[in-house]
Amino acid sequence: MDPKQIIEKIREKQSNIKSVIFVGCGASKADLYPAKYFLDENAKNLRTNHFTANEFNYATPAAVDDTAIVITASLGGNTPETVQATAKAKELGAHVISLTRSVGSPIANNANYVIYHRFAESYSAKLEKMGYALELAVEILNQYEGYEYYKDMKTGFSKIFDLADKAAKSAIVDAKKFAQEYKDAPIIYVMSSGATHEVAYSTSICLMMEMQWINSGTFHSGEFFHGPFEIVDRDVPFILLMNDGRTRKIDSRALTFLQRFKAKTTVVDALDYGLSSVVPKTVVDYFNPMLITAVFRVYAEELSYARQHALTKRRYMWKLEY
Template identity: 25%
Template sequence: MHYKMYDEMMEQPRSLKDTMEMEKSHMKEISEKFQEFDKIYLVGCGSSLSTCFSSKDAMNIVSNRDLEVFTGYEFFYHKKLREKNAGVILTSQSGETADTLAALRRAQDEGMYTVSIINESESTMMQESDDVVLTRCGRETAILGTKTYMTQLMCLYQTLFTLEDSSEAKNVLKDLKKIPNITQDLLKNSEEDNKTLAQQYADYDIFYCMGSGPNYGLSYKLAMTMFMEGALKHACPLYSGEFRHGLIERVEKNIPVIFLDADYPGDEFTRKSIEFSRKIGAKNIIYKMQDYTDINPLLAPFVLVVPLEWFIYYLAHYNNEDPGRTRHIGKVRY
C-alpha cells in the first residue's frame, strides 16, 4: 500500500535544498536583526513546538544566549514576558495555527519583533508577521509532518546558530549543509530495517520515547505527533534525566521504550536507563546517531527522524491505518 506520507517523505531532500537556496541570505538578514535582542522567544505547537525544543537545547550547548520556548497559548497568557529588546520566532506549518496566531498578535501588541517560519504563502501569519521565512515544501497533507518538520528545523538552526561567532556554531552550520544528501541516503538505506521493526511491534499499544539535549525535541515529536497522530498509538516523551522520576516505576517487562542517543552529556542518563530497562526485560529500541552518519551530534534530530519516519509509516500500515490520515485534526485550515 502506498500512502501520501511516502511521497512527502521522498520530497524531504528537495524541500531542504530549495528552502536553503531561496531563504539562506534572508535568514542571515534575520540573524543580524536578532543580534540586537537580549531575549528570544521560540513559539510553536505540535511538531513545530518540537523544533523549538530541539533548537533551544542545541543552542544551549554552544551559547549563553537567552532563549525560551513557549506553546502558543502559554505565550499568549504569560504575565511576565520581557517586551523590551525581545524578538519572537513563531513556527507553524500551516500559518493558521490558532494558538500560535494568538501568540503572534500578543507579541505585536507588546511591540516585540516577530518572524514566522511557515510553509503556506497565503496564510494569515504570512500577512501579519513582521518578517517571514517561507519553507519551500509545497502543500503537505500527512498529519505528522515530514518535509515541513525538516525544513522548519533547518531554518531555526540556520537562523539561530548564525547568531554565534564560535567554532562550535560554525561547525554545526558547516554540517547542516550536508543534511539534504544525508536525508537522501537515509531514505534509501533505513527503510527495510524499520519496516521489519514495525512488523515486530505492530501489536503493541503504548511506547515511551526518551532523549537528552536536542533529541528531547525529537522524542516529543515522536510521541506527540508521530505515534499518537500518525500511528494512533499511545506514547509519552521524556527527557532522559527524568527516567528515574516516574518511568522507572512504570517500565516493565515487554514494554517498548525508544531511546535516542547522540552521545550528548545527558546521554549518560540515556545509557543508564537503557541498562536498567534491559535488566528488567523491557523492549529496548535504540536509535544511535553514530549508526547512521558521522556529523556534528547537535544535528541528531535531522538524522534520527528519517528511520523513525519509516518505523511509524509501517507501524501504521501493519495496523491498517493510513499514517497521514486524521480523525479529528485538520492539517491546513482556512
Template identity: 50%
Template sequence: MQNEVQTTSLVEVQQMVQSITKQQGISTLAFVGCGASMSELYPAKYFLEQEAHSLRTALLTANEFNYARPNFADESAVVVVASLGGTTKESIEATKNAHDWGCTVVAVTHNPDAKLTEAADYVLVHSFFTSYATKAAKTKVVLEFSAEMLNAVEGYDNYDAIQTAFAGIDDVINEGVKSVTPAAKEFAQEYKDDQLIYTISSGATFGTAYSTANFLFMEMQWIASPVIHSGEYFHGPFEMTNNGTPYLLFMNDGKTRHLDARVLEFLQRFDARVTVIDAKDYGLDSVCAPTVIDYFNPLIITGVMRVYAEELAKVRNHPLTKRQYMWKLENY
C-alpha cells in the same frame, strides 16, 4: 505530492539577521508554536541554552504565550513563531500579540502567504514534502537562524563548524534513510498491536521524542505514548519497566549519549521490548564536529523515524492522515 517551496537560503537568513541586529539591545530569542511545530523548535532552544552567554531563550506553547505574557516580550525580544501551514489559530494570535507588544516577529512556515505571516516582520520558509531531509527542514532553518543570531549578538566560537554541518546534513539524512526500511518493517510488525509505547531520549533530541510520542503515535496512530527524558527515567518512570514492556529509545551521538546508554542497559537487563534508533549509525560525524554534533541528532532521527512511522501505519491500516477530531470539528 503537494506543491513544494524552497527553504529560505543561508544567505537570506544572514541578511535577515543583519537587519534584525541593527536594532540595539536585543536580549531574548524566544520560540513559540503548537504541537509538532513547537517540538521542532526545541533543538534551537537547546542550542542557545548550551551556547549562549547572555542571549536569553525560551520555548512556549502559543496559547500560554497569548494568555500569560512573559516579561521578556517587548522591544528587546525576537519571537520566532512556527506553524507548518501557517493556519494554526493560536500561533496566528501569538504573532499578532508579539507584534503588538513590540517584539521583532519571525514567522516560520511552509506557506509564505499564510495568515501566520501577516503580523510578522520577517518570514522563514521551509520545504517539507520533497525528501526525508525536508521533514527536518523547519528545525534546520530555525537552528540556522539561531546560530546566526547568536554569532551576531555575542559571537559564537563554533560558527564555522556548524556551517559545515548545515551544508552536509541533508545528504546525510537522505543517504541514511535508504538503509532503514528493513528495520522499520520489523519495528512495525513488533509494535503493531501495542496500545502503549514509551518514548525516551535526551539532549536536543528530547524534542523529537516529544514529537514522536505526541504526534506520530498519539495523534496519527492513536497509540498512547508517555515521553520520558533519559535523565529522568531513573527518577520514577523506570518502575514501569518489566518483561515485554514496549519502548522506543532515541540514542544521541554526543554529550548526552551516556544518559541514553544507561537507560538502554537497564531496559535490556529487565527484558523490556526496546527498539533503538541510534544517530551514531548514520554517519553524523562525517559532517559534524564534536563541538556541534549534539544539535544535529534530532535532524537525522526525524528523517529515520518518519520511515518507521510510515511502515507502522501500513501494517496497522491506519494512515498517518487519519483523525477523529482534527479537521473535522470547528469548535474545540
C-alpha cells in the same frame, strides 16, 4: 531572505537583544527546541524561552518588547494559537520571525520576517523547519555574542540534509521489523535526551497519539530513573532515540536498564547512521534531532502500513470545532 540576512536586519534596528523566545504548537513547537537548546548551551547573555502558543497568549512573558526576538512556527501557517501569538508578539514590539510552508498564510501576514520551508518533497525537506530555526539561533548567537564553532555549524548544515535522506532510505528494513513487532502494542513509551528531547515528545504526541491513536508517554532519558523506570518489565514497548555526543551516556544508561529487564526496546541511534563522520564533533549534539527525525519518520510510515492506519487519518483534528 535567509537567516543570516534576517538577523543582520534586526541588528541594524536593535543592537541590544536580551531575549529569544520560541513559540509553536505540537510538532512545530518541538521543531523549535533544538534551536532553544543550542542557545541554552552556548549563549552567555541571551535569555531563551520556549512556549506552546496559547501559554504565550494567556501568560505572555514581560520580556516581549523591542529587545526580544520571537520565532514562531506553523507548518500550514494557520494554527490559530500560533497566528495569535505571532500577532501579539509583533504588537508588543518584538522582532517576529515566522517559519511556515504556506505563502500568504495568516502567520506569514502577521510576522516581520518569514522563512518559507518545504516539507512533503523528501525526508530531508521535513527537516527544513527545524534546520532554519537552528540556523536563526546560530546567527543570533554569532552576531550578538560571537560563536567559536560557527564554521563547524555551517559545515553541519551543508552535510545534514543529504545524510538524512540516505539514512532514511537505509532504515527501511529495520523500520519494517519495528512495525511488525509494535503494531499491536497498546502503549509505546518514547525517550531521548539533549537536543533530541522534544523529538521524543513529538514522536509520542504526534506520530503515536495523533497519527496512530496509540497510547504513549514520553520522558527525558535523564528522568528515566526518577520514576518512569518502575514500569519496565519484560516486553513493555520502548523507543529510545539515542544521541551521538555529550548526552550519549545518559541514553546508554537507560538502554542498559531496558535490556537488563528485557523490555521490548527499539533504538534509533544517530551514531549508526554516521552523524559524527560528517558533522564536526564540536557541534554534533545539535544535529542529532534532524537525523533522528528523518529516520524515525520511516519507522512511523511502516507502522502505519502494518496497522492499516494512514498517518493522515484523524477522528477530531480538522473535523470539529474545539
